[in-house]
Amino acid sequence: MRGLMQNFPLHENSILDHAKKHHASREIISRSIEGPIHKTNYAQIHHRAKQCAQALVKLGIKPGQVVATMAWNTWRHLETWYGILGAGAVYHTLNPRLFPDQLNYIINHAEDQILFLDATFIPIMENLAEKLPNIRAYIIMADKTAMPKTKLKNALCYEDLLAAEDGDFQWILTDENDAAGICYTSGTTGNPKGVVYSHRSNVLHTLIAAMPDVLGPGNADSVMPVVPMFHANAWGLAFLAPMVGAKMVMPGAKMDGESIYELLDSEKVSFTAAVPTVWLMLLQYLEGGNRKLPHLKRVAIGGSAVPRSMIEKFDKDYGVTVSHLWGMTEMSPVGTTGSLRAHHGELDYEDQLDIRLKQGLAPYMVDMKITDDDGKELPWDGKSFGHLMVRGPAVARAYLKGEGGEIVDEESWFDTGDVATIDAEGYMQITDRSKDVIKSGGEWISSIEIENLAVGHPDVAEAAVIGLPHPKWDERPLLVLVPKEGAAPSARAIKDYLKDKIAKWWMPDDIVLTDEIPHTATGKIQKMALREKYQNHRWTDEAG
Numbered sequence: 049m050r051g052l053m054q055n056f057p058l059h060e061n062s063i064l065d066h067a068k069k070h071h072a073s074r075e076i077i078s079r080s081i082e083g084p085i086h087k088t089n090y091a092q093i094h095h096r097a098k099q100c101a102q103a104l105v106k107l108g109i110k111p112g113q114v115v116a117t118m119a120w121n122t123w124r125h126l127e128t129w130y131g132i133l134g135a136g137a138v139y140h141t142l143n144p145r146l147f148p149d150q151l152n153y154i155i156n157h158a159e160d161q162i163l164f165l166d167a168t169f170i171p172i173m174e175n176l177a178e179k180l181p182n183i184r185a186y187i188i189m190a191d192k193t194a195m196p197k198t199k200l201k202n203a204l205c206y207e208d209l210l211a212a213e214d215g216d217f218q219w220i221l222t223d224e225n226d227a228a229g230i231c232y233t234s235g236t237t238g239n240p241k242g243v244v245y246s247h248r249s250n251v252l253h254t255l256i257a258a259m260p261d262v263l264g265p266g267n268a269d270s271v272m273p274v275v276p277m278f279h280a281n282a283w284g285l286a287f288l289a290p291m292v293g294a295k296m297v298m299p300g301a302k303m304d305g306e307s308i309y310e311l312l313d314s315e316k317v318s319f320t321a322a323v324p325t326v327w328l329m330l331l332q333y334l335e336g337g338n339r340k341l342p343h344l345k346r347v348a349i350g351g352s353a354v355p356r357s358m359i360e361k362f363d364k365d366y367g368v369t370v371s372h373l374w375g376m377t378e379m380s381p382v383g384t385t386g387s388l389r390a391h392h393g394e395l396d397y398e399d400q401l402d403i404r405l406k407q408g409l410a411p412y413m414v415d416m417k418i419t420d421d422d423g424k425e426l427p428w429d430g431k432s433f434g435h436l437m438v439r440g441p442a443v444a445r446a447y448l449k450g451e452g453g454e455i456v457d458e459e460s461w462f463d464t465g466d467v468a469t470i471d472a473e474g475y476m477q478i479t480d481r482s483k484d485v486i487k488s489g490g491e492w493i494s495s496i497e498i499e500n501l502a503v504g505h506p507d508v509a510e511a512a513v514i515g516l517p518h519p520k521w522d523e524r525p526l527l528v529l530v531p532k533e534g535a536a537p538s539a540r541a542i543k544d545y546l547k548d549k550i551a552k553w554w555m556p557d558d559i560v561l562t563d564e565i566p567h568t569a570t571g572k573i574q575k576m577a578l579r580e581k582y583q584n585h586r587w588t589d590e591a592g
């Protein structure tokens with residue numbers, strides 16, 4: 049017998065339709081690129097997304113074509129996503145921090161037809177434009193008064209374009225399995241690869257993210273996605289907030305501690321999300337004055353491992369709960385969250401912290417396992433390290449144009465490239481990226497765990513651990529530290545600090561101080577660059 053329920057297509061624009069119908073006056077507050085705070089609501093966003101879709105159709109965009117955005121989180125960026133989708137087209141988010149060569153490659157590879165961009169990014173595109181034959185228009189996301197002079201030949205003004213349309217437009221609804229968005233992953237080797245989300249996968253992912261143990265903000269929340277829309281779909285928040293009718297607060301181009309604090313305070317933000325570096329900047333700013341966070345309840349942190357000291361500080365000094373999140377572009381991106389189970393309420397704080405530090409539990413629609421080098425499944429004992437494999441309706445099954453070949457096995461398992469343990473309760477913990485693991489005397493050392501502890505030292509701003517060749521042990525860990533301003537911790541002091549916190553043989557053999565640790569376009573430590581930099585490092589018998 050077949051089920052007799054309706055086949056309601058899971059189309060992204062049904063989310064904005066819902067927000068307009070049920071949460072019309074809910075606000076979207078943005079720090080505009082021009083500077084002032086801008087206020088709008090879901091009804092207006094809906095109307096302007098329709099104008100945007102109309103304009104795109106007039107510019108000749110056909111269903112299935114790709115339209116790129118290079119923009120910070122603002123109301124206009126939100127409108128363009130739904131406008132592009134409503135024209136039946138596919139949004140492609142460009143990370144402005146990528147190298148020009150990479151941008152050049154991905155814009156041509158995805159065959160982007162039109163590019164929406166913030167005025168800030170005009171110089172980047174002016175330098176690239178002649179290598180981008182497919183782009184027929186650059187739409188500058190500004191009004192006429194803020195339109196800068198540009199050498200871009202086919203530049204159009206966003207607000208003029210919208211003003212010419214009446215918004216009387218029917219979304220062009222493609223099949224729910226058709227492409228909705230593209231985001232490239234920037235691997236350390238080879239060209240970036242395009243992950244292609246469908247309407248269905250994005251809607252299902254939004255429902256995953258909406259679960260209370262995942263991100264789960266509700267209607268009463270004021271939600272600030274600090275994570276950019278070009279970093280793995282802003283972790284789903286650009287769909288999730290309108291789905292539940294939450295207020296949105298968009299930080300624009302300014303993500304320094306002071307600017308973020310200003311919005312957290314003035315817009316009574318109750319839920320926010322970003323990578324650890326953003327929160328390091330905020331916490332430093334908060335410490336610099338007697339500032340509190342009375343409205344903020346929860347902060348989701350992911351993209352890199354969350355240091356223990358960060359969770360503690362948010363908890364104890366500000367009464368804010370950290371949700372640790374692991375995921376990746378290929379997973380839309382949510383994978384796991386470090387939420388506590390009911391019986392953990394009985395544990396003391398430090399033991400709870402041990403659990404919350406783990407990357408955490410997989411929600412429904414994310415399936416995971418760990419395997420050895422031969423693909424054999426490993427036990428969930430919290431000790432066995434293995435390749436972390438995932439599958440689910442919001443996990444990639446191939447990259448755009450088949451780049452990288454087959455990326456899933458016959459049972460749809462996708463190798464995340466992370467090495468992890470899973471304990472008996474199902475908590476996954478990342479040890480390293482597989483290409484960054486440190487193998488010493490046949491045993492594994494978790495660089496992430498040492499880094500996490502090292503940043504808890506009061507003189508340390510950032511830490512990275514890399515494995516370097518060692519004559520006796522194959523590899524030994526080198527700890528690279530960026531000290532806090534004005535501080536110069538000695539190797540001895542750091543080792544003393546780590547002594548009781550890690551196994552003896554995990555202790556880094558050497559500790560070096562540096563001004564800066566290199567980062568990728570999404571804020572991750574570039575271990576390969578560090579290994580190159582320190583390739584001629586000579587081990588000392590006793591550092592300090």
Ligand code: AMP
Nearest residue numbers: 350351352353373374375376377478570
């Ligand atoms: P991306 O696709 O750029 O978001 O990168 C995904 C990768 O970031 C993952 O495969 C992990 O290696 C890393 N990552 C993301 N979240 C975390 C986390 N909470 N802890 C440790 N690593 C993480």
